[in-house]
Amino acid sequence: MHKERIVIKVGTNVMTNKDNRIVRPVLRRLVKQIAELYDRDIITLLVSSGSAIAGKEVLGKSKIKDKTQRRQVYSSIGQPRMMRLYYDIFHDYGMKCAQVLPTKRDFSPGIHRQNMINCCEGLLSEGVIPIANEDDAVSVTMSMFSDNDELASLIAQLINADKLIILTDIDGLYTGNPNAESSNLVKNVNPEEDLNKYIQDNTKAEGEGRGGMGSKLDYAQQAAAQNIPTFIANGKKDNTIIDIINGKSIGTKISL
């Protein structure tokens, strides 16, 4: 058993540049921090988006008209590409990682949930970093998560994580348009607060991730309500994870 277990979620926009290409040094910095924590006996379960954009990188523009089918195809192509990148980088740090692809059904009470617990607990007990992403190839409508922020929140609750860190492309929740001078970073949020008034409309294109800051906040509040301190912070900046674990005040902290 490790001293602490944390869930880190990394969004599509963290790992891509303006041309929607995957930026390897970002993944390398992420894994470097996970490896440093591992040496401090803090084990991570990583929730990583990126399969759709990685698939788009390989396939280019698809001929498929149906959006759902296109998402299935892009993600099916991109998921092994993401895992190849992660596998190599974790290997460079002398670590092992594994792929876990749940659908929402795996979190409903009963045998599916128990299987999910067994899988995650088994990997963590072996010191292997589970890398979870929604199984986009088969999850449609009923079995779909709203986005990976929901998956990260559910999985943090499933494994009784000590912390949940949601990495995105911005410093945290702002009181309005993050680019406006009048907007300020919100440092602390409690699980009951309704801050939807701060959320701006989503302008992302296909494959650039789902959800947005509104869903991030909702799912962060759900984890925090279960006494899992949750952080929304900038994954594009250096050392964000270590700084959070070391108790520095960065990002938005959601806690009881």
Ligand SMILES: Nc1ncnc2c1ncn2[C@@H]1O[C@H](COP(=O)(O)OP(=O)(O)O)[C@@H](O)[C@H]1O
């Ligand atoms: N009040 C707000 N504070 C911060 N970001 C906001 C806010 N409202 C909308 N956003 C947008 O939410 C984005 C982060 O969510 P999202 O694009 O889903 O990221 P990810 O791909 O990491 O899941 C930011 O880039 C920002 O443009």
Ligand SMILES: N[C@@H](CCC(=O)OP(=O)(O)O)C(=O)O
């Ligand atoms: N499962 C999808 C990501 C969906 C998602 O939630 O994306 P994001 O909002 O960038 O975390 C993929 O791997 O492309």
